[in-house]
Amino acid sequence: MGFENDSYEKVKVFRRFFNKNYPKIKNFSLKILKVEEDAEDVTQDIFIKYWERPDLWYGKESIDNLLFIIARNVIFNFLKRKSIFDNQLIELSDDSLGIQVSDWISPDDELQAEETRLLIQMTLEHMPEKRRHVFLMHKMEGLSAVQIAEKLDISVRTVEHHIYRAMVELKKVLFLLFFSHFV
Missing domain, CATH: 1.10.10.10 (Winged helix-like DNA-binding domain superfamily/Winged helix DNA-binding domain)
Incomplete structure (x- = not known):
């Protein structure tokens, strides 16, 4: 991706992606989980996973289906961990x-x-x-x-x-x- 030597550029691009998509994913998580803190935790986990994979978000300004699929999976795993x-x-x-x-x-x-x-x-x-x-x-x-x-x-x-x-x-x-x- 060209980020190996330019971590500032990586942060800048990710911040744009994050700012645009975070509210949508948090809202999606909150509708399912019904608890603000849980939705916040899950949403942060989702974006941490994305941060670790620049190939999934670099060059994408808006939300895509993969982000919601990852969100759904993280939410289901969270629900399993909480035994509900x-x-x-x-x-x-x-x-x-x-x-x-x-x-x-x-x-x-x-x-x-x-x-x-x-x-x-x-x-x-x-x-x-x-x-x-x-x-x-x-x-x-x-x-x-x-x-x-x-x-x-x-x-x-x-x-x-x-x-x-x-x-x-x-x-x-x-x-x-x-x-x-x-x-």
Whole structure:
């Protein structure tokens, strides 16, 4: 890139890229994470990764799809580290977050988001009826395991097992989908 001997030029070019794109990525992170400090941390991690790879940002003044793909991956890794990934899988759809996909994401990314929604829907449809019903009562209606157990006249342990198995199935499918795009 020609930066080996001119670190001032590297800093100058990166600062322009950073100033133009940082607010968009932080806003994107905040919409998903919902906590200002977490969004700040994740966004900083994203730009540190970019700083280390000038070939990804040199000569680019505006945001590109790769930056959002990296942001999404860093956010998912952050959620996993905080052990809340299990509780957030379904809520991460752009509809529930209020994200306007067209503001930030290319048609290819919109297609991938639609594929993800369809894959989640198909996975839910192929679950045993009771598991799907329990899972949707928990996630969509916000009912606790105790409330579901009372409504369905089954044990709390059975409800917890259905929720756990549903999450395992969804995580497997989403893991394969997300990481198949990077192989």
